Amino acid sequence: MNMEKGSNVRQKQAFYGFAMFFLLCAIAMTAVYSVSIGQVSIPFQQSMQIVLHTITNGHLGSLDQVESDSYTNIIMQVRMPRVVFALLIGMGLSLCGVVMQAIVQNPLADPYILGISSGGSLGATFAILVGFGSGTVLSQFGVAFGAFAGAMATSILVLVLSSIGGKVTSIKLVLSGVVIGALCSSLSSLIIFFANDAEGIKSVTFWTMGSLASSSWSKVPIMAIIVLAGCFLFLFQHRVLNTMLLGDESAITLGINLSVFRKLYMIIAALITGTMVAYSGMIGFVGLIIPHICRGLFGSDHKHLMPASLLLGGLFLMWADVLSRVLVENVELPIGILTSVIGSPLFIYMIVKKGYNFGG
Known part of the structure; x- marks a missing residue:
């Protein structure tokens, strides 16, 4: 029996290792393919040579067979920032999805469950249709x-509201998020109703659908620092996240105060989500469906779930971005529409699939 159990463990470890290696290779190949497509089509082989030559400072890859000098600028200055943005935002949304599902002990939780999306939408709607006033420091951003x-103001308000009357619990967090989210959505609708700005309303609508069109190298450092720092932190918090799935009573016996960790994790997740919402708008279903897929493949242990979700989330959003640019000729679809169209059937399938359990 012990030998059979040990064999099963080794098989799972081997499968997990192979899956991680496959995801890393798939991300690398997808990145090269993504920078090859667009209004100017660049052969895949030449794109690979340009990327290798640039990132290795000329040690690998050759530009001798590149047909045009402009290809390098197109790939590295225009398309590569977008690929990096897709990877980082996909990782960030998946990370926050895993964390939020553990915090509230609810498989339906996603990065936006605590009203973060509604708060971000209200802030963006206000900035587009009302503005901060010309010449002010805030107007420059x-x-x-x-x-x-x-997004951050909404998160803080939810945290304060859920803390009233005692310690923060998962139920109070969800209820507070629903109430504050509904309030922010109503205020956004009110601003749109009274706004006399057709172009502004169009901008708000497009922004709420999500887009990576505004990505640039100047924005990458802030996004990279916040998302990667969050990933690094939570990769070492798998024991606490596992304990959250067991509930508060089990945590007390282990000497862990989940209320403190819930507040801390929520603030960090809100910071990451708020940054992503600020740069890309609302991109739904990534933080909801990716953790579910990884949980079904690798189990609910966050030690394995977290790295898998990060890689699969990044890969998923990279391909969603590719599809948003190639499905309709000369038209870029909002990426949030595609993630919802792809994610909804997957999530429905996982709901009706027998034997799937959030906790194991």
């Missing part, structure tokens, strides 16, 4: 600042 400020 525009929609990104408005969305981030709205």
